């Protein structure tokens with residue numbers, strides 16, 4: 001393990017790893033949910049936490065150069081006095097690093113309107129897997145040449161290590177309205193989500209929590225969330241006064257039409273922060289139900305939300321597991337969590353079986369494997385479910401172009417056997 | 433050698449990492465092993481016998497300031513304070529003889545005996561004047577003479593808890609607290625003999641037997657049911673935990689009477705003369721993360737000062753009771769972050785005062801060159817007499 005503090009340190013670590021032919025893994029805060037930063041086979045872990053300086057803020061051009069270990073929320077706090085913020089806000093934003101966000105192409109509640117990390121990264125300085133330093137992308141709106149920056153964002157450390165990131169900063173909306181709608185049936189909440197989008201409204205954020213999640217976070221934040229609700233929707237709109245007022249009243253009406261018991265509007269910034277704290281604590285609060293969780297990150301078409309949610313509850317009930325749903329409803333990014341006590345004998349088999357069934361239900365509904373958490377180690381062996389052998393081969397060759405020696409976070413994202421000609425090495429249990 | 437930790441508390445950590453940015457030692461080192469999640473994982477590895485209990489484990493545990501910011505930040509409600517106290521208790525017999533001797537003098541001889549502590553204070557004060565006490569101990573200039581005694585009212589509406597080090601070194605703070613309390617027309621009592629020390633440092637060091645004995649003495653020193661007002665955040669947190677420590681009805685009733693000085697003032701009438709002096713409020717960890725009672729401090733001072741708060745979610749200052757003596761390097765690195773946050777909050781004004789409701793934090797920050805006062809002293813200075 002090493003703790004570099006400069007680009008040169010990282011380059012030195014990578015070169016050294018090359019010299020001894022040992023694999024290396026980049027690590028930020030280790031909040032990743034797909035095992036991307038887990039070292040395998042005695043890999044060298046290159047931790048970026050000490051590269052935590054904001055190097056340059058250009059308020060006029062609305063961009064900043066930051067080191068990869070800067071925490072997402074620290075960046076927003078550092079620019080808030082300028083009326084700016086960094087838009088992608090994963091629920092882990094207080095803890096995760098910009099480098100990790102680039103690695104996983106992280107999303108967040110406010111990415112519904114603003115777009116995910118890739119849309120907010122203008123350029124990245126990377127130490128390539130052979131130890132050379134390059135800048136991918138550029139400050140121009142459309143940098144000339146192939147978009148290697150776009151390839152790098154979301155590569156989960158398999159194409160090198162980001163050592164400086166130029167991020168886009170967004171102006172704070174002049175007015176914000178945050179609403180909490182409370183439903184007695186989760187199907188109604190899901191129908192309201194579709195209706196809001198169908199009405200042509202683009203909320204800044206549109207999040208759903210089911211009964212389990214709502215009760216667990218309420219125990220922590222004491223935000224006055226309705227413990228007896230079957231689901232709550234957290235909706236935020238931002239912009240100019242007229243638009244915000246119009247959208248807010250339209251959303252209020254749609255929610256009530258779809259059976260919302262109450263629609264609460266945050267009275268001030270404090271209440272708004274409290275509602276967001278509730279939403280963003282959900283994963284962290286699961287131990288109030290049981291100490292372990294297993295989580296998927298599938299994106300399903302919004303029209304199939306109700307059907308898939310029903311299936312998740314049905315499958316988990318069949319395996320006698322507790323399911324908890326908390327997710328970015330606006331873009332159909334489900335996070336079905338199976339919550340359990342890992343000390344129970346035989347429970348892991350049940351969890352994995354239920355997890356596989358849930359995943360298959362998502363795919364059958366036309367969904368994809370990961371909305372934002374990445375593939376890493378955990379979802380790797382499910383890749384052949386979505387991609388043909390040709391697709392995987394192309395991805396493997398792209399990766400090889402960056403990392404011919406296969407030292408940068410090997411055995412992540414792509415299952416062994418992705419390259420044509422090594423098909424014989426497909427792991428047990430993978431469906432081809 | 434085994435760790436005896438509550439299994440349910442240990443497995444409650446889901447490893448989400450939401451506590452990391454709130455941990456002062458993680459913030460200054462960036463190392464997982466210096467974080468709450470890393471420390472819990474290390475404890476778990478020992479309990480599951482996957483790792484040996486060796487010197488590096490002990491070092492990792494000792495580097496924790498026990499600020500409990502992680503506990504306040506944890507959505508799953510992991511009781512980190514208990515886990516760390518239980519770990520320290522298991523490690524105590526492992527310590528070097530020298531460390532055990534130092535601890536014995538501190539925890540058994542000095543803190544619980546008002547007279548011995550008073551004598552030692554005088555001796556140290558003389559040593560300081562003769563330049564025999566090294567600066568790195570970070571001690572403030574101690575009073576040479578025994579401070580004037582405090583006077584109690586009969587039939588009190590409230591008690592003021594006085595404690596050990598604070599009473600020996602900073603009795604003037606108590607005097608200010610008494611004046612402010614009386615300015616609200618309260619009759620204020622003082623504890624009977626025996627309430628020499630609350631035992632907070634003993635609990636943190638895992639010396640439960642000592643702590644239980646001290647707690648018993650404290651409880652019997654406050655007859656009746658008047659509220660017990662505490663002007664030291666660390667002591668207040670300890671007194672509030674007596675119910676759990678002793679697990680008796682009497683202890684629970686006692687804890688229910690304990691209230692922080694600024695919180696007690698919320699329901700009283702106090703008139704202050706306004707001023708434009710800038711005051712930056714520092715939230716002691718044991719007030720904010722443990723008692724969740726930091727907001728009344730700033731609120732109470734607003735009538736008399738231009739009050740500012742720091743934007744660091746109440747990050748620790750690095751004092752941590754005996755921590756600053758045992759871990760000087762980390763302690764100073766953590767303090768440097770805090771001082772920067774305080775200066776940023778002051779927003780460029782040349783002179784400002786820091787309000788700290790905990791004597792340990794106050795001394796630690798003063799040693800970094802800040803002008804630190806207790807909220808009671810700041811309130812006393814603005815008592816409405818114009």
Ligand SMILES: Cc1cc2nc3c(=O)[nH]c(=O)nc-3n(C[C@H](O)[C@H](O)[C@H](O)COP(=O)(O)OP(=O)(O)OC[C@H]3O[C@@H](n4cnc5c(N)ncnc54)[C@H](O)[C@@H]3O)c2cc1C
Pocket residue numbers: 025026027028029030031032033035036037048068089090091092095096097098099100101102103104105106107108109156157158160161162163280283284372373376409447448449450
């Ligand atoms: C409570 C909770 C809520 C979450 N909510 C969300 C959410 O709403 N949206 C979302 O997208 N994710 C979410 N996540 C997942 C996680 O926080 C994100 O994936 C985040 O981007 C990871 O950042 P990190 O600094 O912890 O990276 P790590 O976990 O340390 O690493 C993640 C991956 O990025 C790679 N990496 C790290 N640093 C670099 C670098 N400098 N250069 C190249 N690669 C690098 C690693 O090798 C690894 O593959 C959540 C996690 C938790 C625990």
Ligand code: SF4
Pocket residue numbers: 284444445446447448449450451452468469472502505506507508509510
């Ligand atoms: S916030 Fe709680 S559950 Fe999450 S890592 Fe920290 S201690 Fe563990």
Ligand code: SF4
Pocket residue numbers: 454455456457458466467468471495496497498499500501502503512
């Ligand atoms: S008590 Fe404080 S120093 Fe110790 S792990 Fe928790 S946050 Fe870190």
